[in-house]
Amino acid sequence: MTRSIRPLVAGNWKMNGLKADLAIAAEVAKGYDAGLKASVDLAICPPATLLFTATSGLIGSRIATGGQDCSVNLSGAFTGEVSAEMLADAGATFCIVGHSERRTLHGESNATVQAKAMAARQALLVPIVCVGETQGEREAGKALAVVRKQLKGSVPEGLDAASLVVAYEPVWAIGTGLTPTAADVAEMHASIRADLARIMGKQAAAGVRLLYGGSVKPSNAADLMNVANVDGALVGGASLKAADFLAIAKACA
Numbered sequence: 694m695t696r697s698i699r700p701l702v703a704g705n706w707k708m709n710g711l712k713a714d715l716a717i718a719a720e721v722a723k724g725y726d727a728g729l730k731a732s733v734d735l736a737i738c739p740p741a742t743l744l745f746t747a748t749s750g751l752i753g754s755r756i757a758t759g760g761q762d763c764s765v766n767l768s769g770a771f772t773g774e775v776s777a778e779m780l781a782d783a784g785a786t787f788c789i790v791g792h793s794e795r796r797t798l799h800g801e802s803n804a805t806v807q808a809k810a811m812a813a814r815q816a817l818l819v820p821i822v823c824v825g826e827t828q829g830e831r832e833a834g835k836a837l838a839v840v841r842k843q844l845k846g847s848v849p850e851g852l853d854a855a856s857l858v859v860a861y862e863p864v865w866a867i868g869t870g871l872t873p874t875a876a877d878v879a880e881m882h883a884s885i886r887a888d889l890a891r892i893m894g895k896q897a898a899a900g901v902r903l904l905y906g907g908s909v910k911p912s913n914a915a916d917l918m919n920v921a922n923v924d925g926a927l928v929g930g931a932s933l934k935a936a937d938f939l940a941i942a943k944a945c946a
Contacts, residue, residue: 904923
């Protein structure tokens with residue numbers, strides 16, 4: 694952890710959740726006690742269909758909500774798209790952009806991710822910019838270079854620490870149960886911090902929250918959150934279980 698940075702644990706529900714599953718969010722809110730509130734921020738990113746209802750149900754809990762993606766366009770004839778302004782109107786604070794599933798399954802380039810991050814900022818949302826290498830890229834010794842290129846192409850210029858979150862999610866660790874070693878995570882997060890300093894200046898980069906994501910669960914959260922420059926977690930499957938999500942938050946606290 695970075696002592697000067699308040700950690701963030703964000704849950705990415707992905708394409709999971711119906712109205713009945715909002716009970717999960719309510720259970721998280723119930724367990725988000727004064728001790729946790731004093732030491733860690735929480736956010737839940739449900740499907741767009743649940744965003745407004747989830748946000749309404751979490752009023753007073755100090756748990757933020759976010760979108761899982763947004764359009765590069767502000768509005769217009771783009772059937773099926775959801776704009777950043779719409780997410781903000783539904784109560785979102787954050788927006789995930791550039792998740793590996795978007796990059797891989799939808800062919801999103803760094804330029805597209807950057808445009809989405811800019812759209813999020815224009816709507817006063819904080820983009821959570823995701824970066825990460827494939828297993829082949831890591832085995833080839835290219836992990837740092839791949840992530841450096843993603844950061845350079847995906848992070849808009851002119852942001853400050855309060856208007857950006859970066860999540861490192863090694864593609865090969867997402868949903869597989871595999872995680873990199875603490876040393877690998879430390880090396881990558883230190884590299885990300887240094888790369889951000891070149892993009893946005895050393896002072897701003899020093900305050901950006903760097904999240905780790907990829908098979909984070911209660912059993913490994915404490916080890917991961919104790920790594921230098923890890924300022925929280927972007928949680929996938931474990932965020933769909935209130936007890937697990939809260940346990941990860943406690944590891945940060």
